[in-house]
Structure formats: C-alpha cells, structure tokens
Amino acid sequence: MPTLPTSPAPERDTPVLLIVFNRPEAARRVLEALRQAQPARLYVAADGPRPSRPADAALCRETRALIAAEVDWPCTVRTLFRDDNLGCGLGPATAIDWFFQQEPEGIILEDDCLPTASFFGFCAQLLRRYRYDSRVMHISGNNLSREARQPAAPEADSYHFSGRVHSWGWATWRRAWRHFDLHLTLLTELRRRGELDNIYPAWLERQYWLRKFEAVRLGPQPPHIWDYQWHFAVACNGGLTIIPAVNLVTNIGFGDDATHTFDPHDQDAHPAAHELAFPLRHPPTVLRDARRDARHFREHLAGRAWATARRLLARLLPAARPAPASPPRPVAAPVVHPHPVSALSS
Numbered sequence: 001m002p003t004l005p006t007s008p009a010p011e012r013d014t015p016v017l018l019i020v021f022n023r024p025e026a027a028r029r030v031l032e033a034l035r036q037a038q039p040a041r042l043y044v045a046a047d048g049p050r051p052s053r054p055a056d057a058a059l060c061r062e063t064r065a066l067i068a069a070e071v072d073w074p075c076t077v078r079t080l081f082r083d084d085n086l087g088c089g090l091g092p093a094t095a096i097d098w099f100f101q102q103e104p105e106g107i108i109l110e111d112d113c114l115p116t117a118s119f120f121g122f123c124a125q126l127l128r129r130y131r132y133d134s135r136v137m138h139i140s141g142n143n144l145s146r147e148a149r150q151p152a153a154p155e156a157d158s159y160h161f162s163g164r165v166h167s168w169g170w171a172t173w174r175r176a177w178r179h180f181d182l183h184l185t186l187l188t189e190l191r192r193r194g195e196l197d198n199i200y201p202a203w204l205e206r207q208y209w210l211r212k213f214e215a216v217r218l219g220p221q222p223p224h225i226w227d228y229q230w231h232f233a234v235a236c237n238g239g240l241t242i243i244p245a246v247n248l249v250t251n252i253g254f255g256d257d258a259t260h261t262f263d264p265h266d267q268d269a270h271p272a273a274h275e276l277a278f279p280l281r282h283p284p285t286v287l288r289d290a291r292r293d294a295r296h297f298r299e300h301l302a303g304r305a306w307a308t309a310r311r312l313l314a315r316l317l318p319a320a321r322p323a324p325a326s327p328p329r330p331v332a333a334p335v336v337h338p339h340p341v342s343a344l345s346s
Contacts, residue, residue, distance in 0.1 A: 011120075011121065011124035011125070011128075012037075012038055012039055012040045013040055013041075013124075014039060014105075014106060014107060014120070014123065014124040014127060014171075015039060015040075015041040015042070015043065015099075015103045015105075015106040015107070016034065016037075016039045016041070016042050016043065016106060016107045016108075016109060016120075017043045017044075017045065017095065017096065017099040017106060017107070017108045017109070018030065018031075018034070018042065018043070018044045018045070018109050018110075018111070019044075019045050019046075019091075019092050019095050019108070019109070019110045019111065020044060020045070020046045020063050020064070020110075020111040021046060021047050021060065021063065021091075021111060022049070022055075022056050022059035022060050022063060023059070023063065023111050023112065023253070024059060024062040024063045024066060026111050026112050026114075026252055026253060027063050027066055027111040028066055028070065029114055029252065030109060030111055030112075030113065030114055030115075031066060031067075031070040031071070032070070033114060033115050033116075033117075034071075034109075035070065035071075035072070035073060036117055037117065037120040038073040038074070038075070039075065039107075039120070040074065040075060040076065041075070041076050041078075041103070042071060042075050042076070042077050042078075043077075043078050043079075043080070043098070043099050043102070043103075043106075044067050044077065044078070044079045044080070044081075045079075045080040045081075045082075045091075045092075045095030045098060045099075046060065046063065046064050046079070046080070046081045046082065047060075047082055047085055047086055047087070047088075047091035048060065048082040048083045048084045048085045048086070049085060050085045051085070056085075063111070064079075064081055067079065078102070080095060080098050086222075087222065087224055088224055088225065088226075089182065089222055089223040089224045089225050089226045090182065090222045090223075090226075092110070092226050093180070093182050093226040093229075096108060096177060096180075097177075100174040100177050100178075103174070104173060104174045104175075105127045105131065105171070105172070105173040105174065106127075106171065106172075107120065107123050107124075107127075107169075107170070107171045108167075108169075108170055108171065108172070109169050110168075110253075111253075112168075112251055112252050112253025113141075113168045113169040113249050113250075113251060113252075113253075114249065114250050114251075114252050114273070115141060115169050115248060115249045115273075116248050116249070116273045116274065116275050116276075117275060118248060118275045118276040118277075118278070119141045119169060119248040119249055119276075121278060122139075122141070122158075122159075122244060122248060122276055122280070123139050123141070123170075123171035125280060126139050126159070126171070126242055126280075127139065127171055127173070129282070130242075131173065133286065134175065134176075135238070135239065135240050135286055136161075136176075136239070136240050136241075136242065136286065137172060137173075137176035137179075137233075137234045137237065137239030137240065137241065138165055138170060138171075138172050138176065138230075138234055138239065138240075138241040138242065139170060139171040139172065139241070139242045140164075140165070140166040140167075140169075140170050140241055140242060140243050140244065141166070141168065141169030141170055141171075141244065141247075141248040141249035142166035142167075142168050142169065142170075142243070142244075142247055142248070142249055142271075143166075143243050143244050143245065143246060143247045143248075144166065144247060144271055145292075145295075145296045145299060146299055148245065148246050148247050149272070155281075156245065156281065157245065157281050157282065157283045158244065158245055158276060158277070158280040158281045158282070159242050159243060159244050159245055159280070159282075159283070160242075160243055160245070160283060160289045160292060161240045161241070161242060161243075161283065161286060161287060161288050161289060162240070162241045162242070162243045162288060162289060162292070162293050163234070163235060163239075163240070163241065163288055163290075163293055164241060164243065164293060164296065164297075165227070165230060165231040165234050165235075165241055166241075166243070167227045167230065168249050168250075168251045169248065169249030176233075176234075176239065179233040179234075179237050179239075180229060180230055180233045181229060181232075181233060182222065182223060182226060182229055183217070183221070183222075183223070183229075184213055184216060184217045184229055184232055186232075186236060187213055187214070187217055187232065188217075190236055191210075195236075196210065199235050199236060199238075200235075202294065202297075204301075205294075205297050208297075208301070209231075209232075209235075212228050213228060213232055216228050216229065240286065240288055244276060245276070246273075246274040246275075246276055247271050247272065247273050247274060248273055248274070248276060249273055250271050250272065250273040251271065
C-alpha cells in the first residue's frame, strides 16, 4: 500500500488568534488541534458573559481556564478577556482589530472551527507567498462545494482564486483587514454610483448579496454579525480569496447552543475535512475562477432552497423527520487527497 503524503511541520512562527466564548468542550477540541501545530504566538480573545444568560458566567470562566491548562508547548500567549459582552458582531471584529494591531499577518480561528493539521501549513505558506500582493485579501480553510468531496485528480492545483469568502478558519494580512468596516458605510455610495454592478455582474447574485448587506446596514446596531461585512470589504476592493481544493476546517458548532449555526441538518453542518498534500501546487496565474464561483453560487442557492423547504415541511408535519439531503452512501474511510481537484476544471 503506498505511503500517503503528509503535511510538513507547520511554520510555528505564524501567529494564531483564537476567539472563544462559552463553549468549553468545543474550545478544548480546537486547542488540541493547536497543540499539534504548536504556534509560537497565540492570541486568545474572549467576550464577556451575557447578563440575560445566567449560565454564561460559569461557562465563560471554564472556557478561559482552558488556555492555562491546555497550552503546554513553548508559546507566548496574549489574552483579551472582556468583562462585558460585545456580542457576536462587535466582539470578533474588535478581537481581530486587536490581533492586527500587534501582528502584520496571521490565522484566525473561532472556538467552533476545528482545523486539520495541514490547514496551518497551507495558511503559513500562502501568507508568505502573497504577503505583498494586494490583490489577494483572504485565505480560506473551507471548500464546501460538491467538487471538493470528490476524489483528487493527479497533478492538480492545491487551491484556486475566488471572490467567495468563507470564515470557518482563515488567514489574512493587516494590509487587507484595514478595509474592514463593521457598519458598511460605503454601501450607499457604491450603490448610488452603480459600481455594485461591476462587483456582481450576475443579477441574481447581486440581488442576493445586496439584500444581505442592506439587512446588516439597516438592522440592529451594532450589528450581530461581522463576516458579511468582511465579504463586502473584499468584494468592493476587488480582492481575491484563496479556496483550498479540499475542505480543511469543519464547523463543530452547529446545535441548539449556537447563535447562527443552529440547524444540525444544514447542508454545511459538520462538513468533512481532509488533509492536503504538500508541496503545494500553485495556480499558474492570479485570476478569479469566475465559472467555478458561478457554479458554487448555484449550489449554494439550491442548498438554501432545500433547507427552507425542509423547515417548512417540519412545521406542517411536526412528527415527520427531515428527509435526507441525498440517498445514503456507504461509509468510507477518511481520505487524504494526494493532489486536489484542479482549479481549471469546469
């Protein structure tokens, strides 16, 4: 049996920001992954307990105590432990601000984002490779598309360039994060100038994202979310994102105690994660794969439509169990992808 390729030891010098709150068991699993990577500099930000949730105080204390208990490798640890609760928009956004006040680049993980071992090496190498390329603004650990679930193609690229922003484990640079605006103050002006048509040429995708952005801009302030604003910052600055050819991070936070990822039957709940082979195979050009983005957007819309129909059916037939998203398949052993699906495939 051939020996499967493995990731090299992650570059320990790449700093990591870990954002935690009140889920000690999830945080423990992510810390175990960090122990395997052993970053030399770890930043930990924790929001304060919510006054309306009496159980929060004890859970927040337990989660914070894990940092001292679990970080047992040579590591400089810096913490931002808040007494007040800023919420799940302002809290993470200001934590990332704090991180980039001290570091020019780095990896960001939340306590429900469980990375594979190769995620760290993937981010570290590409942070270094595109450090001075202002076109590239975001390195994602996620690929939730259907093609990423297929067997690897030999001699294929390890990643492709995209306009999609996935934030379940990611990396970026201070130079890119400085464009972040929690309140989307540029949205009205860009809409008045008609420049959003250039950002999203396809009418359906433009309407989809404009509704999301407007809902954030016109909703409760401060916003209860931050990742739509980061997507907007990348999009309105013509930025490119990097998408790995296989999914490198799984979200373990779906469930009743989550704020946004509460549907365990969601199409993206607990996505399988795989290791990526090294050395990385780099695309020959720094260009967005627009056809692939369009295909993945259609997949996303179809998944959202199916989830809406399933929830409606559950309300109409409370006793009925949700139908499976697809026919059952035989359970297979975890796969290590020697070389991921080509960025040039359509």
